[in-house]
Amino acid sequence: MFLPAGSRDEMGPAVSNRFSVMEKFRKVVTLRGYEMISTPVVEYASTFTNDYVNMKLQNMLKWFNSEGEIEVLRPDWTTAIARALSSREATPQKWAYQGSIFRTDRPGMECNQAGIEILHMPLLMGESESLLMAHSFLKEMGMEDYVIELGHANIYESLVSNLPFAKDDAEKLHQAMHDKKKDEVYHIVLNIGGKKAAAELAALVDAYGDIGVIDEYEKRWKDQEHLLQILEQMKKVAHILKASGSGDILVDLGRVKNLPYYSGMMYRGFLKKNGGVCFSGGRYDKLYDRYGRNVSAAGLAFDLDLLAEQYEEENTKQRICIIANMDTIVYAEKLRKSYENCIVDVQLDAANTGNYDKVVEIQFNDGKYEVLEK
Numbered sequence: 001m002f003l004p005a006g007s008r009d010e011m012g013p014a015v016s017n018r019f020s021v022m023e024k025f026r027k028v029v030t031l032r033g034y035e036m037i038s039t040p041v042v043e044y045a046s047t048f049t050n051d052y053v054n055m056k057l058q059n060m061l062k063w064f065n066s067e068g069e070i071e072v073l074r075p076d077w078t079t080a081i082a083r084a085l086s087s088r089e090a091t092p093q094k095w096a097y098q099g100s101i102f103r104t105d106r107p108g109m110e111c112n113q114a115g116i117e118i119l120h121m122p123l124l125m126g127e128s129e130s131l132l133m134a135h136s137f138l139k140e141m142g143m144e145d146y147v148i149e150l151g152h153a154n155i156y157e158s159l160v161s162n163l164p165f166a167k168d169d170a171e172k173l174h175q176a177m178h179d180k181k182k183d184e185v186y187h188i189v190l191n192i193g194g195k196k197a198a199a200e201l202a203a204l205v206d207a208y209g210d211i212g213v214i215d216e217y218e219k220r221w222k223d224q225e226h227l228l229q230i231l232e233q234m235k236k237v238a239h240i241l242k243a244s245g246s247g248d249i250l251v252d253l254g255r256v257k258n259l260p261y262y263s264g265m266m267y268r269g270f271l272k273k274n275g276g277v278c279f280s281g282g283r284y285d286k287l288y289d290r291y292g293r294n295v296s297a298a299g300l301a302f303d304l305d306l307l308a309e310q311y312e313e314e315n316t317k318q319r320i321c322i323i324a325n326m327d328t329i330v331y332a333e334k335l336r337k338s339y340e341n342c343i344v345d346v347q348l349d350a351a352n353t354g355n356y357d358k359v360v361e362i363q364f365n366d367g368k369y370e371v372l373e374k
């Protein structure tokens, strides 16, 4: 009530869990040498809709400013950070952030993310660090039961690059690949590229599973050097993750970009418990071209709302209740200090004392304070 569709209030554990998750995120990134970055919530639409980024204006929360320019609520951290960092020196950098993004094509409109962006690191270093960081973070939260999915933007892109699609058909095919609608993929490609191309792309829809899928496709693509190189890269990253004890690994060779700027490996994390996507990211070397820079960049973002929902606070602290009133509140404040490392609540009467490990009452008799255990 009294809120626009998609906006929501949150209370209690939904909020405190999110803060706990954010604290863990900060701890992990600090220990791994990241610096924090923040950008404004309000940006020009053109930062996200220009030809290098290509995000859709229709999915943004937007308005005209007094100069007639379109402004938006930040729809993406990665692009905003690229704008903010575009004039910095070309040295290896690791940035971390947390805050909301706003998109109307997702349920809830506002989505809390925490993420990392790694710049000027060699190919596969950024990808590996992103996924290893994700592992430490999920481990820190006791959520090690997840699956990493690896894909690559250039597999699908290179297989369709020679097919003369109209924009509409290209979008339809992209969507059909995304939805894994094999028959639809076959029919869209058949009209334009013939039987062989149609069969090849339709088969790609099924090219997911454990790492064995890569071996199979190495044989299939034995004459296509650039595809073999991609498979080799995926194998290397999978090997690094496995050797570091990260989550189970899946590959999806038919995965298409969920954001237009990906230019290399793409990865997602799925919680085994409910299949929720807890992180998503990839390499995006072309994003800085807008600023005339040639930057090697990779990163990922976590869905903080999903993580907060799944997070179980490990509460080892004792809960103490002190019953006090306006005459004894000063003494209660002193007494609080004697319960080191406990949660100490002060209540007016015993009616609300169900949820504590210990309840004490302060009484003031004959000029003396007494603490009675209940």
Ligand SMILES: N[C@@H](Cc1c[nH]c[nH+]1)C(=O)O
Binding pocket: 076, 077, 078, 079, 115, 116, 117, 259, 280, 281, 282, 283, 284, 298, 299, 300, 301
């Ligand atoms: N910005 C991406 C995640 C990402 C960070 N870096 C690279 N990708 C998203 O919102 O899904």
